Amino acid sequence: MALKHTILAFLSRQPLSGYEVAKEFTEGFGGCFWKASQQQVYAELAKLERQGCVVYEAIPQAGRLDKKIYSITPSGHQSLIDWLTQPTEPTAIREDLGVMGLAGHLVPNQVVYGEIERRQNLHRDMAQHLKTMDSHFAKHVDALELKDLYMHLIIRRAIRYQEDWVAWCDEALEAIERVVNR
Amino acid sequence: MALKHTILAFLSRQPLSGYEVAKEFTEGFGGCFWKASQQQVYAELAKLERQGCVVYEAIPQAGRLDKKIYSITPSGHQSLIDWLTQPTEPTAIREDLGVMGLAGHLVPNQVVYGEIERRQNLHRDMAQHLKTMDSHFAKHVDALELKDLYMHLIIRRAIRYQEDWVAWCDEALEAIERVVNR
DNA sequence: TATTCGTATTCAATCTTTTGAATACAAGCA
DNA sequence: TGCTTGTATTCAAAAGATTGAATACGAATA
Incomplete structure (x- = not known):
């Protein structure tokens, strides 16, 4: 269940588009400890938005869907801190x-x-x-x-x-x- | 996707009931490298049976549901060997x-x-x-x-x-x- | 005697992850 | 010009895993 909080952690550093968040997992630092597909990231961001943990600014793109720049909200920030304060469980090995x-x-x-x-x-x-x-x-x-x-x-x-x-x-x-x- | 093959591997050693297979994961050797709940094991065994990879012998239990002792079939054995011959992928880290x-x-x-x-x-x-x-x-x-x-x-x-x-x-x-x- | 533990299976709902696809344009390459 | 790569989002279905519960009995424990 760390996908939500990993995304919040990324957004706590700087606002990012879904595409950029997804890249953090596949190319960047996120891949060191979590894995998520692009579709998963987009779905999770939409969910986070419904929960009020993030907001986005829509940037119109010539002839295609808006680009959405997501930022963390105070509520999302609090949710991240709450989570960080909870004990973690060792991940089950699946090899x-x-x-x-x-x-x-x-x-x-x-x-x-x-x-x-x-x-x-x-x-x-x-x-x-x-x-x-x-x-x-x-x-x-x-x-x-x-x-x-x-x-x-x-x-x-x-x-x-x-x-x-x-x-x-x-x-x-x-x-x-x-x-x-x- | 190794749940199927881990169960087949257990059954390749000896016939077991669902309960016993589940115990292999929680208490026995299986827990070293894979994790599965009891419900998952029962569901997977039913699926494996539909696929013809295992068969069971029903042992009547006084006043309750039959106990089912599962054994691997030649087809299940072949499926296990085929799988063992394929390259494995390193498990994604999720921590x-x-x-x-x-x-x-x-x-x-x-x-x-x-x-x-x-x-x-x-x-x-x-x-x-x-x-x-x-x-x-x-x-x-x-x-x-x-x-x-x-x-x-x-x-x-x-x-x-x-x-x-x-x-x-x-x-x-x-x-x-x-x-x-x- | 009442409670808990171990044996034994099943069902249902939900959450998480994977797989596969569709759309669309700009830029660079061949 | 046609092709691939990178940017950018969304939908849908299926598979895999988790959570929570119900049923039932024998044996051991308190």
Whole structure:
């Protein structure tokens, strides 16, 4: 249920169009910890508007639908603060690869091994991409103000997550090799 | 979409009732990598039955609804193998705490700090619980057959995940302290 | 004896997310 | 000129997940 509050958090920084909010998830910082499609963002913004958490200014576009620039309202701001004050729940893990743990022996071990190798490369790339995003903050960590430190820490969380995957893949690949060459 | 295949994977090991499958998620091994409510499990089993992936034997219960013991069919088995042969996609991260990265400065830093401490304890407990689950395998890792090694590796994935959270919390708490006491 | 816990299944409503599509123009490229 | 890319919004259907409840009995506990 953090979609609502993630969007509010974006709008608490600056007014944005639906298109721009959606881009935050797919290209920007939001993707570090939440995922949402463009349609989801537009639907959520409309809902937020009905709830009085945001308002928009319609900018007429030549020959097409108005562009809507959304801003957070005091009520939306309060809703965000209330939410931030509540305890969070750890996200439930849902990981497709886990099925291998139960049934991996039903396919040749090369399939399992190859899949782990493939995943390792994906996670390595994602870690690299996140590090690039973080480089601006990472350069002068000790001089960051709290606002930027929080940002940095969340990107760090995402980097660690990806790097931990990479390390686990190493561990798993080695273990499988040892058993297969036994 | 792994719910279907996780259930098939359980049934590939032994026939189970809906109740028992649900318990695998809440108490057993399934919870390491997937989450499903009891209602979801019952609904999915009914769907799987309609698809011909499982069959059940109804065991009459004194005065109440029949107990249904589900078994995997050859078609369900094939569907599981087909799925295992496909590449997996890394699960999208969806983490409530991430909103703190965007808007944590809107609440007192003690709120952020306290929440990270709270989460650290939760993840520490979860890591401990998983280690207990794994202890049986961990004792003789080098003697495990492939089937059990896969199981062990997936539990290890979950342990690492929780431990990485604990470590990140340390990192974050320290960094916040440094900034606050500056 | 009353209450709670564990076993066991089902239904209904709602919320969240995904998938797929339609519309439309400006700008850059081939 | 035709094609793709980026900007920008909206609708609709389906799938997946959550929340809340009802039913029912045996066994253990208080």
